[in-house]
Amino acid sequence: MKNNLFEKIFLLLVFFMLLFFLAKNLNPFNELIFSFHDITQFTRTQEFTRTLSEGQFPPRLAPRLSFNLGFPVFNFYAPFAYYVNSALMLLGFSVYNAVKLSFLLALLVAFWGTYRFLKPFFNSLSSALGGVLLVSSPWLAVEIFIRGNLGEVWFIAILPFCLRAFLELSNKTTFKNIARTGGYFALLLLTHNALSFLSLMFIPFFLLFLKNKKQTALAFILGIILSAFFTIPAFFELPLTHARAIAQLTSYTDHFLCANQLWTALWGTGGSVPGCTADGMSFMLGKIQILLGTAGILYFIHSFLRKKIEKRVAVFIFMLLFTTGSVFLTLFASQFVWNLFAPLLSILQFPWRFLILGLFGLVFFAAYFASSLPKPFAKIIIVFLLFFTLFWNQKFFSKNIQVQPVAENVSYYLSDQYMYEGSAFNIPEYFPIFGNYQTWRNLKNQSRFKAPFVLQKTKSTKSRVLINSPYRKKFLIYTASAIKVNISYFPFWQIYLNGKRYIPSKFDKLARPIIKVVQPSLIEVKYSQTPLEKLSNLVSLIGLAVLTFLYLWPKKKDE
Numbered sequence: 001m002k003n004n005l006f007e008k009i010f011l012l013l014v015f016f017m018l019l020f021f022l023a024k025n026l027n028p029f030n031e032l033i034f035s036f037h038d039i040t041q042f043t044r045t046q047e048f049t050r051t052l053s054e055g056q057f058p059p060r061l062a063p064r065l066s067f068n069l070g071f072p073v074f075n076f077y078a079p080f081a082y083y084v085n086s087a088l089m090l091l092g093f094s095v096y097n098a099v100k101l102s103f104l105l106a107l108l109v110a111f112w113g114t115y116r117f118l119k120p121f122f123n124s125l126s127s128a129l130g131g132v133l134l135v136s137s138p139w140l141a142v143e144i145f146i147r148g149n150l151g152e153v154w155f156i157a158i159l160p161f162c163l164r165a166f167l168e169l170s171n172k173t174t175f176k177n178i179a180r181t182g183g184y185f186a187l188l189l190l191t192h193n194a195l196s197f198l199s200l201m202f203i204p205f206f207l208l209f210l211k212n213k214k215q216t217a218l219a220f221i222l223g224i225i226l227s228a229f230f231t232i233p234a235f236f237e238l239p240l241t242h243a244r245a246i247a248q249l250t251s252y253t254d255h256f257l258c259a260n261q262l263w264t265a266l267w268g269t270g271g272s273v274p275g276c277t278a279d280g281m282s283f284m285l286g287k288i289q290i291l292l293g294t295a296g297i298l299y300f301i302h303s304f305l306r307k308k309i310e311k312r313v314a315v316f317i318f319m320l321l322f323t324t325g326s327v328f329l330t331l332f333a334s335q336f337v338w339n340l341f342a343p344l345l346s347i348l349q350f351p352w353r354f355l356i357l358g359l360f361g362l363v364f365f366a367a368y369f370a371s372s373l374p375k376p377f378a379k380i381i382i383v384f385l386l387f388f389t390l391f392w393n394q395k396f397f398s399k400n401i402q403v404q405p406v407a408e409n410v411s412y413y414l415s416d417q418y419m420y421e422g423s424a425f426n427i428p429e430y431f432p433i434f435g436n437y438q439t440w441r442n443l444k445n446q447s448r449f450k451a452p453f454v455l456q457k458t459k460s461t462k463s464r465v466l467i468n469s470p471y472r473k474k475f476l477i478y479t480a481s482a483i484k485v486n487i488s489y490f491p492f493w494q495i496y497l498n499g500k501r502y503i504p505s506k507f508d509k510l511a512r513p514i515i516k517v518v519q520p521s522l523i524e525v526k527y528s529q530t531p532l533e534k535l536s537n538l539v540s541l542i543g544l545a546v547l548t549f550l551y552l553w554p555k556k557k558d559e
Contacts, residue, residue: 323361
């Protein structure tokens with residue numbers, strides 16, 4: 001009982017230390033904000049929340065982006081972080097404070113999840129040290145304060161919960177555990193496009209090292225079913241955008257790292273460029289993380305060769321392959337592997353995406369090394385390492401971070417002007433293929449381009465607007481003419497000409513449907529999810545019903 005109380009007090013203390021050392025720039029109760037690469041986080045959060053409030057679920061269209069022509073970004077952007085952000089906004093937080101708080105929550109969840117994942121293997125202090133090593137890594141600071149990649153931070157927050165759930169399921173195959181595991185895996189698939197795709201490869205590999213493979217496979221399938229409302233349209237409707245063509249412009253061969261970049265690098269706010277010396281941002285995993293993790297790997301290999309490890313050795317072997325493989329795939333030396341599996345790996349674009357996985361593996365072995373320290377001084381050493389790590393790495397969470405009042409920093413990015421004219425051009429890959437990408441791209445920040453909200457017409461065209469909303473437009477055309485409906489066409493737009501479904505075949509360079517009217521006509525345009533999207537929603541609803549059934553199954557029948 002005393003040990004349990006001590007553990008709770010200690011973990012609470014660590015939480016406060018995390019807030020003090022790492023999260024002072026993530027305070028959601030002030031008007032200060034920092035800038036980062038993915039500055040459209042604010043616009044996307046604002047538009048996602050507004051779309052939800054307008055009754056669109058799940059959000060797929062951002063109707064106000066791209067000059068009010070609409071943009072199908074939410075059909076393809078992993079949505080988990082935006083549901084979190086929207087929930088925070090509905091609780092009363094402003095959009096910028098919701099984003100800050102979402103980052104903060106992801107850090108705390110990542111610490112707690114890592115602690116929970118490590119606890120079955122190691123003692124409480126070593127597990128807490130592992131959690132601190134993860135969230136205090138300089139790479140996490142880069143992800144938050146330089147890149148602003150909310151999806152990747154939430155991915156590493158959910159990953160340990162997912163792995164722990166699979167472990168518990170392999171040890172105790174109850175219906176409730178199947179439901180819980182499937183739910184966690186579904187959340188993981190909704191956090192980040194590239195990393196979620198990667199998890200579909202390494203999670204099955206992880207399951208090969210576990211017992212009760214049929215039950216873990218069922219949970220894996222359940223997770224895929226639950227996330228189908230997003231993953232199926234995101235995959236099968238992606239060819240209707242310019243995403244793949246634009247992705248091919250980024251060659252993974254330009255973004256390999258040198259080993260020394262994992263240890264130290266010039267800290268900056270730039271981007272990733274070819275070579276090892278010209279990068280504008282850091283790729284450091286952290287000296288303490290690397291030293292302790294490497295020591296743990298070497299100690300495990302030594303213990304394994306001397307047959308001193310018997311308990312859960314299969315998981316240790318997986319983590320060894322997972323860690324060394326992830327780190328290796330970030331380096332120039334791994335290019336032959338990337339070339340061999342280019343059709344799959346090229347989707348990731350940047351080899352350094354594997355850093356987050358390599359970091360997680362190093363943390364596992366760091367905790368293993370700490371748990372193997374001599375007992376008379378082990379607790380003192382671990383507590384020292386924990387607080388020293390927080391003190392040492394806190395500088396990366398404030399280094400070169402220009403915190404300014406919102407009015408000076410992001411007010412433009414929250415404006416209607418930026419939403420209409422600029423935001424879509426920072427995620428241009430989702431511009432529909434029905435238009436000319438370069439023509440549309442040239443309109444960036446051209447405030448002189450003002451598309452009427454309903455239709456483009458000639459001066460001689462007589463018309464009358466009956467309904468004008470973001471998701472439905474209805475108007476009468478009295479004179480024969482060729483009109484352009486002001487939407488960037490995507491199949492979830494349904495067009496009716498005099499009550500009959502009209503499938504457009506001609507578009508202008510902005511993907512606006514061109515409709516030739518030869519007599520007075522009634523035209524209606526309304527947003528309605530495609531048959532594939534509706535089917536995907538149904539699949540997820542069926543998965544949710546199965547999850548609920550399994551979770552509520554009476555315990556006596558489940559044993």
